[in-house]
Structures are given as C-alpha cells and as structure tokens.
Amino acid sequence: MNSANSDNTQHLKVLGSGLLGLILTIGIARFCYTTLLPAMQIQAGLSDLAGGYLATINYIGYMCGALLAATVGNLKTKDFLYRAGLITAVITTAAMALSDNIWFWAVLRFFSGLSSASGMLISAGLIMNWLIRHGHRTELGIHYAGAGLGIIVSGIAAELMIGHLDWREQWLAVGLLGSLIAIPAWRWLPRPENGLQTASGQQLKDNPPSRRWMLLLGAMYFCAGYAYVVSATFLVAIVEAQPGLQGDGQIVWIFVGLSATPAVILWDRVARKLGELNALLIAFLIQIVGIILPALNDNFWVVLTSAVLYGGSFIAIVSLVLAMAGRFYPTKPAKLMGKLTLLYGIAQIGAPAIAGIIADNGGSYADSLYIAAAISVLGAIMILVMQATKRRELALTQN
Secondary structure, X not given: OHHHHHHXXXXXXXXXXXXXXXXXHHHHOOOHHXXXXXHHHHHOOOOHHHHHHHHHHHHHHHHHHHXXXXXXXXXXXXXXXXXXXXXXXXXXXXXXXXXXXXXHHHHHHXXXXXXXXXXXXXXXXXXXXXXXXXXXXOOOHHHHHHHHHHHHHHHHHHHXXXXXXXXXXXXXXXXXXXXXXXXXXXXXXXXXXXXXXXXXXXXXXXXXXXXXXXXXHHHHHHHHHHHHHHHHHHHXXXXXXXXXXXXXXXXXXXXXXXXXXXXXXXXXXXXXXXXHHHHHHHHHHHHHHHHHHHXXXXXXXXXHXXXXXXXXXXXXXXXXXXXXXXXXXXXXXHHHHHHHHHHHHHHHHHXXXXXXXXXXXXXXXXXXXXXXXXXXXXXXXXXHHHHHHHHHHHHHHHO
C-alpha cells in the first residue's frame, strides 16, 4: 500500500514538474512577450515590424532547441539541457528589462526560444520515457496543461501590472515569478534511467509508422504550426487594435489559457474513444473557426468565443501529435518529437514576420488570420489523407 502511494506521489510529481516547467518556459519565457507587447509598443517605441521580427527570432531559437531534441539521444544529456533551459528561461525573461536595444532583445528572445523547446520537447520526452518505464498511461495531457496554465499566468500577470508598473518593471516581475516556479520544476523531475527495460523487466521496442505516413504527419504538423502562431503572437494586439475592445486584450488572452488548460486532458479522453486521428481532425476544425472569428466580427463575445475555441484546439493538436510520436519511439521519444517540432518551428519562423510586414504596410492582422485559417484547412485535409493511407496499409498487411 505504501509502495503504491509512493508511486502515485512520484507519478504526480513527475507530471507536475513538466507542467510547472511549461508554465515557466512557455507561459512566462514565451507568452509574456505576447501580453507585454502592447506596453513595449507604447512605452518603448517597438513597431509592428520589429515586434514581428522579435517573435520570429524567438521561433528560430525554438527551432534550434527542437534540433537539439531531435539529435541528442543520451537521456542524461537531455536532462542537463532541460535544467539549463529552466535557468535560461528565468534569465532571458528578467533581462528584457535591462535595455531597450532591439539587438539585445533579439539575443534574449533567441535564447528564450531555446528554453521553450526544453520545456515543450525535452521534458516531454523525459516524462514520456519515465511513464513508459514505470507502466503508466502514456498520455501527456496533464503535462501540456502547463502551456494553458502558462497563458493564464502571463495574462493575469499583465492584467495586474498594467497601470502600476512600466514595461521594464513588468519584465522584472514576471522574471521573479519564473524563478520561484523553476524550483519545483527542477526538483520534482527524477534523473533519467539508461537501458532499454521497463521497471517490470519488459523490453522497450520502437514501432515506427511507414515513411509515407510519417511525411503526411510532418506536413500536417507544419500546417498546425503556421495556423497556431499568428494568433499566439498577435491575439492581444489584434484585440487592442479594435476601437471597441481596447483594454480587453489581456482578458481575451486569459480565456485562451482557461480553455487550453482542461482541454488537453479532455482531448486525451476523446482520443481514447474516437482514435487519435479523429480527435486531431476535430481539433483542426475547431481551430479553423477559432482563428477566423476575430477577422469576421470584432464584437467582444465573438472574440471571446474565438479565444476559447483557439485555446482548446491548438494545444490539443500539439499534445496529441507529440504523445503519438513518443509512443512510436519509446526508447527515444524526444527525437521524433524534435523532428516534428522542427517542421512546426519552420512554419512559426515565417508567419509572425509575414503578419508584421502585412500590418506595417497598411494591411491588418485580419489578413494574416485568413491566411492562417486557410493553412489550417490544409492540415485537416492532410489528416483525411493520413486516415486513408492507414486504412490502405492495414488492408495490404492483412492480404
């Protein structure tokens, strides 16, 4: 009984470490830029174009982190990189307050992107490996709930600080908060075990899909990355730019997180009942609606509905795809996660810059939302092709 209780406590701590790591590396190190962007534009003179480029540089850092996750196989090295990412997330957040130099910010946003990859991918791989070794259900919903909670934290923090702290003080405050979160995120994740056996003595064995199916998976995830990032980077700015919605940007952003946090756990249940690909298809369709609504109507309730649909769907796509990748390669789950995220990251590098250029040249963020929604439709089509491919390959093996 004591052994079972101890195992349950350890299980919760492992999942909790990943959740807190995501609040820090994604919610604070990444998403606080979204919530503090309007203040930086007003008080520090940051232009739409420069804001887009800083977001792009952040994603270049994220992609470099994904490359590390895809190439480094040793679990102990991955553990070192994850813990280094926690420290980097704190430093690069607080240091944003030290200067208003665009090049200095660019360097910080790059390394912040690296830290985001450590929380999103490397810790997910370490946690997936631990779950498989100790006979637990190989789902990452609770882990990725940290991304939704991170959005809530970044939104509430910004809402509390507006009117009380200037942009520099806001960055210092969220940096201090991040340093407190880093402590349990560090302590609760056990050091990884080497070897190819589970705790019960079973042999870990990879079960990869066909090359064609893998290419379709990568194409689908590329579409998901582009569709996700436009709203993730500019949603607050889009809301604040509407005459009738000024002052509501942070509230809308908080609702993205409120939707995303429980959604990942619920989507695990949907995938169990309907299958992963069916769950992914539904998530894509919901995301399309969530992305395009603010471009069609600037009514507060319409935008709030958009935030809920977007928050509940984008994180589901990430969680379901990366958990699927981990199950294909239980001996090295973060490797395929990293490769897929490289595609996700490539899409994210171009999208914010394109959105910034469109806005800077007299267009609007709504134009970028239309493009993102169209690319999300492509992703949904890819899932239908994946389902057909899977049925065909299954029929061939049976014959």
